[in-house]
Amino acid sequence: MGVSTLDHVAQQDNGARIVLLHDSEGKVLVVLPVDKLLNLVPIWRDSERHLQPVKAADVKRFFSQDQLQIEAGQRKLFSLPVILDSDLDVAPSLNIVEPLSGLEFTADRSWYTKHADIMEIGVGLPDIDKVQPEGDDEAVITRAVERFTALRIKQRLEDTLGLPSLAPTTQKIISLRSDPAAGVDNLVPVVKVDQSLAAQVMSWSVSPFYAAPGSIQSIEDAIIRVLGFDLVVNLALGIAMGKTLDLPEDVPRNATPYWLQAVYTATLSERLAKQMEPDVRPKPGLAYLTGLLHSFGYVILAHLFPPHFSLLSRYIEANPNIRLDYIEKHILHVTREQIGAWLMECWSLPEEVCNGVRYLNEPQHPKAEGFSKVVFIANRALRYEGWADGPLERIPNTLLEECGLSHRQINAEIEFMRKESDALDDLTKTLAGQSRK
Structure with a gap:
């Protein structure tokens, strides 16, 4: 809200x-x-x-x-x-x-x-910035973990936090996502050996949002004729990462459901990316993935800091007009963008996605490029529809000009999504149903 x-x-x-x-x-x-x-x-x-x-x-x-x-x-x-x-x-x-x-x-x-x-x-808010720990993101995360948990970091951070490792299928999908030469021929064998993923691909292919004329005869048919390489890889990664950690329970009582926000942000980010000029356009598939995973760090915060996460939820409820990253910095001294991007980097997700998530609230940062910018625009626009959390903030005209986008284009895409909300909600339920509870 x-x-x-x-x-x-x-x-x-x-x-x-x-x-x-x-x-x-x-x-x-x-x-x-x-x-x-x-x-x-x-x-x-x-x-x-x-x-x-x-x-x-x-x-x-x-x-x-x-x-x-x-x-x-x-x-x-x-x-x-x-x-x-x-x-x-x-x-x-x-x-x-x-x-x-x-x-x-x-x-x-x-x-x-x-x-x-x-x-x-x-x-x-300037006082919050003044007391933040110095150093790179890993140093900031380490200090937050040491301050708010019983852990004392003595070895590689990712080996100490109790975060689950990724399944072999997920690792293969990440490898495909990171390989610019990978295509459908590489993806089909990976999908076929994972029965759950194969069933989901067939289910997505007949969704009203993606369905093509005629019946779908095979995994190859579903990927080649209907869904495409990018969409299957991105949704598979979304499901896989959703399975690694439990979704938080004690969330703010006015919060947008996690997967609804993820799916709608991903969809609008991809559709807006396709309308950007070629010289500034981020790859639409990676823009979709950045939008899908943009708030994954929120799940990590809940995993690492359970008692303080409940406190964070109460502060978010009490401060609906304050940026979420400032509330997180005040309570935990680390933001969902910092810890989410750090873990994605540890898991070898594409650099564009890691930076897109990390600099989501800093679209003018040199490393932000088009991914942070388009997801920033999508997320802020969706807040007005109740499809994303955070205070209502005006999208800077200078940012729209950099991306070659207009309010008219954004409104037209949101209207399209409103008409297709039933299909998008079905996809949301699918991803939520596959995630750990």
């Missing part, structure tokens, strides 16, 4: 957002600067209450009440217990926004000053 980054309120004097927390004793209204991350730990410590974010759907329903559109209702809202960030303590009034419902109003200091608890609860 995406919400505005609230830049328009952050630019105002005394711009503030409100967050609704609750526990067995009741609701609490938290007020902090709009552009800061809400730090829950000091609230738990100083209030001696384990207050939790209210579910997104309930928050939206609560703040959409008609009485909150008028001043009397807004004043009554502030009769709740209030926790106020110390940066806002002396402001004569606050320009309030609630990101999930879009509610905006001005609150006078007299509404809350007599009963508000003043705490240091907001963390600026």
Whole structure:
């Protein structure tokens, strides 16, 4: 579920957002600067209450009440217990926004000053950057693992984390994916010896999204006439990597399902890549794979840091307008993009895919190239449809110009996907069904 980054309120004097927390004793209204991350730990410590974010759907329903559109209702809202960030303590009034419902109003200091608890609860994003460990990604990951687990890294990182090795079939598929000379003749024997993969290929070939006229007679027919080398390799890798680790359970309660986000991001990335000019166009098949695996690091974070992953989920719920990578850096000092790209590199996935995932949030990085750029565009566009997680961010016009894309093209592709959503959802269910639970 995406919400505005609230830049328009952050630019105002005394711009503030409100967050609704609750526990067995009741609701609490938290007020902090709009552009800061809400730090829950000091609230738990100083209030001696384990207050939790209210579910997104309930928050939206609560703040959409008609009485909150008028001043009397807004004043009554502030009769709740209030926790106020110390940066806002002396402001004569606050320009309030609630990101999930879009509610905006001005609150006078007299509404809350007599009963508000003043705490240091907001963390600026530059302050998060300042405390991040230095070094390359492997050094950052090592420090995070040592800090948040009982492990002490004494040998190669990938040998220490308890991450499963890839199956022989998967290793062969990665080898094919990395070999520019590989083709259908190399792929068919690999698919045939894996009964589960062979069955999936036949199933995909008759899907309404891919089906060709006439009946499918064989694996060769399915790959050559309908699916193609790229799609079979990419979906096979998606299934294989989904089988290596359990999908997380204690996710944010407003989260887009993992495989739905993966399939929709992959599909839009590939379709947009095909429309880019030849001199800047990334290989559509690898753009699809980058989109499919763009959030795989999220699964790794859940595997490595179970207790802290639950905390991460609560912070994501409490900060819907803050970039996910900043929340991850604040809690774990490592992001899903860093750890996902590192593991893909260890598993010898194509360099373009590894860099595309690693620099997903930095599309202007020299190593990003077209893969990060097109997946960045696809992911941000899908947030407006509820098909990807993260705050709603405007896609920079300069980035669209670099890629030779327009909002009209993006909207046309999203409309196509909306019409084909049943077939895309079937593929999502297939991949989810093959993954570890």
